[in-house]
Amino acid sequence: MATIRVQPEAFDVGREIAALTANRIDIGGIGCFVGIVRGTADQDRLAALTLEHYPAMTERSLAGIASTAEARWQLLGCTVIHRVGRLVPGEPIVLVVTASAHREPALAATAFLIDWLKTKAPFWKAEESTDGTTRWVEARAEDDAAAARWDEA
């Protein structure tokens, strides 16, 4: 059963890994992806990102994605945390941690989770640039392709 959280607050990667591994000796590897707000969007200077989501649906859809990963790989733990609200460049925005007996399931499931999360969970980013203008980020075909590669395997 995965741990899923949607929150405005920052997260502590070390604490989340410790929570997955505490009091067990069967885990042989941890996969981890941390998404960071990148400061350069095209040529403009990014002042902040604001993350909007669909509260009634978000945690459910993340839990659904996590259970797909748990059905596909032998995982011994899984944590997904996504932040919402206003975030400035350099801040962490999303965390995926997976635990398994060997490295391969953890690494593959981590890549799968972030790929699917980007295209199948109800979050929307608005970019605020340093000149004060705001625009909605458009979905990228590359992200759809990254998510689709898991359909074939």
Add this chain to the structure above:
Amino acid sequence: MLKILYFAALRERMGRNEEDVDAPANVATVADLIVHLRDRDPAGAAAFAQPSLVRAAVNQEFSNLHSAIRDGDEIAFFPPVTGG
């Protein structure tokens, strides 16, 4: 009665987060509802001007244009998602 929610760019174009809509009897699918909202007022026309950029969820599950809708359903409209 349908509960309709709007997110991100669609929310801004509609000028509202949500509304209750008493749709005509011939509105049976998500596609029918889009046509109804698009033809209802200028905000709807702007929000649904590019149907290929509209995604929907019925009762908090992603749906497609052919998904059936029933009285009491919660329908959400939004652009393609951009989280992560």
